[in-house]
Amino acid sequence: MGALHAGHARLIERARQDGHHVVVSIFVNPLQFDRPDDLERYPRALESDLALCASLGVDAVFAPSVQEMYPDRPMCVIHVGAVATHLCGRYRPGHFDGVATVVMKLFEIVSPDRAYFGQKDAQQLAVIRRLARDFNVPVEIVGVETVREADGLAVSSRNARLDAEERRLAPALYNALREAERLIAGGEVRADVVKSAATARVPVDQRLRLEYLEVVDPEDMQPVERIEGPVVVAGALWVGSTRLIDNVRCDKVVLP
């Protein structure tokens, strides 16, 4: 979606390491925005994006207009089932249908052998893995590690919207997730205990509102009650009028 940052740069670098030709798509997809104000406020920076792509040796940028992608209102769209019913899917109705629909179009247009997506958007990554698998798309989906600021805040285009005080508060989400990670690594298997302890780490502040914090299966994004295998702990935090998401994956489970 453009407004490229260090997280996108890492995707591009991974793609360059793996492949011969790197194509970057830049398209702020109206179909995946559930709130018109969020679509309107979403940062756009095509010129600096193109400069960054050039500096990273990208072979081609596909930056279509809305008119080019949707010459008329699409009659056929992807509907995403269970993998989209929790986490962001619960709070952003239609969001993942819009994501899956535009990604399917991009797969058809660009026809990549591999496609790179950030692990920061863990549910999006799970949706796209299922999309490719369910439709037999001949593409390998590669998840790339989240890039973080020095204080742990996950790099995101939306961070640009934060004022100085909000920016100071924003790492609260990652701190909560790390608390969950610590408990799970220590052998805690009760998801509700993990969620309570992690939630308690979010400071009480009128600018902060935790939308969700969940422990889910990394494959299908369904909430788990007992942590008996790999899980993703994912959360969404409103910081003022900006919604941030983040997650940690916990693979090492010490069973009691």
Place this chain on the structure above:
Amino acid sequence: MGALHAGHARLIERARQDGHHVVVSIFVNPLQFDRPDDLERYPRALESDLALCASLGVDAVFAPSVQEMYPDRPMCVIHVGAVATHLCGRYRPGHFDGVATVVMKLFEIVSPDRAYFGQKDAQQLAVIRRLARDFNVPVEIVGVETVREADGLAVSSRNARLDAEERRLAPALYNALREAERLIAGGEVRADVVKSAATARVPVDQRLRLEYLEVVDPEDMQPVERIEGPVVVAGALWVGSTRLIDNVRCDKVVLP
């Protein structure tokens, strides 16, 4: 869906004329059946299908198992909007979602330059044209003329289910459609007049039940009230426990 007949043979012949390699997919797709008994009763004839394909010079047949196409319940499916809300879409809930989903999978697996579909299934053809357009699938959709028996009955795998008396009654649908065609060619522009006159041609018989008979726009399959351009007149007729569909396209409109 196999149980190949003269209509399919015509698709194959058209494909052979146009292209270098012809691939036939044979798969009775559970996802597009709204009634379990219809799925169970749908004719299957893989051995004779393969023999017919061989005799017609087909290069490859793709005949996967249900397990191969759906190793688990798909989480991502295509949802088809307005083009599927009338005609068969109204009476077979979810049918065109299932058709679009499996055809998208087949496009990804087979990766055809051109794909051939019978005009007998006019709404299916319209759905697939929209599917390819909406998702930028690099495939040309070719509609192929309906093959008919001597008495006008459109060739269909389902005809095999008719007993002798039902078979005698079955051309009633095409006769009704031809009455519509005659009126439209004669300049009638009122769709309700056309529908009434056509419907009146279906004999009163306890084995016959007309499910629908509609005049629609060929592009989006929406009902029209005034016939001022090309239209499709489409109908579905139950003959005993077998549901038959057919349609005629009327391009030549004599405006009053």
